[in-house]
Amino acid sequence: MQSCGYLNALPFAIINLGAEMIYIVDQRLKAQQIPEDRGKRVLSDVVRTLFSEKFIEELMRPQELFSMLSTKKVFEKIAHSSIMRLTATSMSKLFNLMIMGV
Numbered sequence: 001m002q003s004c005g006y007l008n009a010l011p012f013a014i015i016n017l018g019a020e021m022i023y024i025v026d027q028r029l030k031a032q033q034i035p036e037d038r039g040k041r042v043l044s045d046v047v048r049t050l051f052s053e054k055f056i057e058e059l060m061r062p063q064e065l066f067s068m069l070s071t072k073k074v075f076e077k078i079a080h081s082s083i084m085r086l087t088a089t090s091m092s093k094l095f096n097l098m099i100m101g102v
Contacts, residue, residue, distance in 0.1 A: 007062040014059055014074065018050040020101040021075060024094060038083070045082030
């Protein structure tokens with residue numbers, strides 16, 4: 001029987017990048033002195049989307065890893081699930097920081 005472990009790697013990659021995103025966004029919110037209630041709402045929305053039942057079920061389906069472009073698009077949607085809005089440049093910087101952190 002052939003090993004297909006790579007078909008089960010996607011959840012680990014996405015959740016790891018998602019945790020890195022949460023950390024970076026939290027640090028940026030604090031650095032920019034965003035009011036605590038708005039910061040909590042942003043983080044709560046991002047976490048809720050990242051760990052939603054539908055999203056996790058889709059991640060757990062055996063499949064190949066996403067391309068970098070597809071992965072970035074997934075995280076753009078997650079970031080914009082909150083009241084936070086990022087320009088294309090800001091999203092690119094966030095994604096690059098996420099990649100460097102894992």
